[in-house]
Amino acid sequence: MRELLMIVLRREGHQVLLAENGQAAVAQLEREPIDVLISDIKMPGMSGVDVLREAKRIDPDIVGIMVTAYASTESAVEALRLGAYDYLTKPFDVEELKAKVRNALERRTLHQENVLLKRALRSSSAFSNIIGRSKPMQDVFDLVETVAPTNSTILVTGESGTGKELVARAVHTNSLRRDQAFVALNCGALPETLLESELFGHMRGAFTGAAVTKKGLLEAAERGTVFLDEISEMSPMMQVKLLRVLQERKFRRVGGNEEIEADIRIIAATNRDLTRAVADGTFREDLFYRINVIPIHLPPLRERREDITPLAEHFVAKYREQMGKSVTGLSPEALRWLEAGDWPGNVRQLENVIERAMALERSPLIQLSSLPAEPHPRPNNGGEHGEAADTPRELPENGLDLPRHLETQERDFVAQALKQTGGRHDKAAKLLAISPRQLRYLLDKYALR
Ligand SMILES: Nc1ncnc2c1ncn2[C@@H]1O[C@H](COP(=O)(O)OP(=O)(O)OP(=O)(O)O)[C@@H](O)[C@H]1O
Numbered sequence: 001m002r003e004l005l006m007i008v009l010r011r012e013g014h015q016v017l018l019a020e021n022g023q024a025a026v027a028q029l030e031r032e033p034i035d036v037l038i039s040d041i042k043m044p045g046m047s048g049v050d051v052l053r054e055a056k057r058i059d060p061d062i063v064g065i066m067v068t069a070y071a072s073t074e075s076a077v078e079a080l081r082l083g084a085y086d087y088l089t090k091p092f093d094v095e096e097l098k099a100k101v102r103n104a105l106e107r108r109t110l111h112q113e114n115v116l117l118k119r120a121l122r123s124s125s126a127f128s129n130i131i132g133r134s135k136p137m138q139d140v141f142d143l144v145e146t147v148a149p150t151n152s153t154i155l156v157t158g159e160s161g162t163g164k165e166l167v168a169r170a171v172h173t174n175s176l177r178r179d180q181a182f183v184a185l186n187c188g189a190l191p192e193t194l195l196e197s198e199l200f201g202h203m204r205g206a207f208t209g210a211a212v213t214k215k216g217l218l219e220a221a222e223r224g225t226v227f228l229d230e231i232s233e234m235s236p237m238m239q240v241k242l243l244r245v246l247q248e249r250k251f252r253r254v255g256g257n258e259e260i261e262a263d264i265r266i267i268a269a270t271n272r273d274l275t276r277a278v279a280d281g282t283f284r285e286d287l288f289y290r291i292n293v294i295p296i297h298l299p300p301l302r303e304r305r306e307d308i309t310p311l312a313e314h315f316v317a318k319y320r321e322q323m324g325k326s327v328t329g330l331s332p333e334a335l336r337w338l339e340a341g342d343w344p345g346n347v348r349q350l351e352n353v354i355e356r357a358m359a360l361e362r363s364p365l366i367q368l369s370s371l372p373a374e375p376h377p378r379p380n381n382g383g384e385h386g387e388a389a390d391t392p393r394e395l396p397e398n399g400l401d402l403p404r405h406l407e408t409q410e411r412d413f414v415a416q417a418l419k420q421t422g423g424r425h426d427k428a429a430k431l432l433a434i435s436p437r438q439l440r441y442l443l444d445k446y447a448l449r
């Protein structure tokens, strides 16, 4: 019977290994990878059901076809229950055997493809929007994957525009909290009292204007993740309150007495050197240690230049889709220029440069002439300068990216204010009707220091 099966299956193009009993089969299975196991159920010594059980232990995905003399006997049922794929009843037809083996192999291939697909899907949903082939970024991805499932507080550091928020989101989407909220709050953008009520919520009548009781972000993020951006900009009073949340996992709404439990994970980010802020006395040491449980540092783009080309290509693809342009890539000169840059504004600056080039470019590849004079001089002076950034007054037919557009204007005005005041921060802040703290935040954000 064994010999017959071997001849038939070899003729079908399969590689066939024979084992004369259960033990011999298990020994073979342990020695080499096998796709399909065909075994009789009733055998002296080790039964076919036992062989299948052992085979599944060695390779859970192995496909088993059991051979039995009695239709619908208990053993056949038992084999199916154990995960046999199919069974043949003796005496069987050769064609039936061939068909069942073909199906079994197909199923095995499908299953393997499925596993690969799932893995690809997983990595794409988790990290696909973060580009980084350099060693430091690969290390960051590894670290994110390791620490994401824990509940530990994380501090993401790095210069402005290095991707801190992107990484914070990746931690959240790789964590067990991924189905709950990810709430981001910029500590530098709000005055102290507003920040407090944003974070903790407030009771009706807690202060003028508090007409209704409002939940804060900590409550909105219950069982999720809170991202505290620009943590260094927190006032001393807020630092104390945050410390308490981290220590006791409890807080009170502004004007409230009730203690509210906070099941949240906190991820903080800063582009400042917090140890220096601690030394200066502007940041509480105890809070620093509570936050800096797991530090993730993002190196500036100039320290991982091999990421520049893939990033640039990523942004070309992104804006090609958004703008409906037919620009497909970058000319070699443009790439060389991009790679030589120091990029003080890091990935954000690179993205802005590519976005603008995409808007200006008329040829299929981005040319040097579509790149700005900054962040470093262009090698040749040929071609149009392109410095006239496109700041349309009317909404273009294909729309625009409003936040980005506003950022461009914001950066422009801040830069002008600095120019007009000869770099005097206090005066520039007045000119823009913002607090010095807000100005500092903007200077960092747009790398204008
Ligand atoms: N590795 C990366 N791959 C793809 N896009 C990136 C990457 N790093 C940053 N970006 C993009 O650059 C921009 C800035 O990133 P992000 O907002 O995360 O920076 P940040 O470190 O938080 O900056 P800031 O300190 O100014 O807030 C975003 O548009 C982001 O999508």
Ligand SMILES: [Mg+2]
Pocket (backbone or CB within 6 Å): 164, 165, 229
């Ligand atoms: Mg940020």
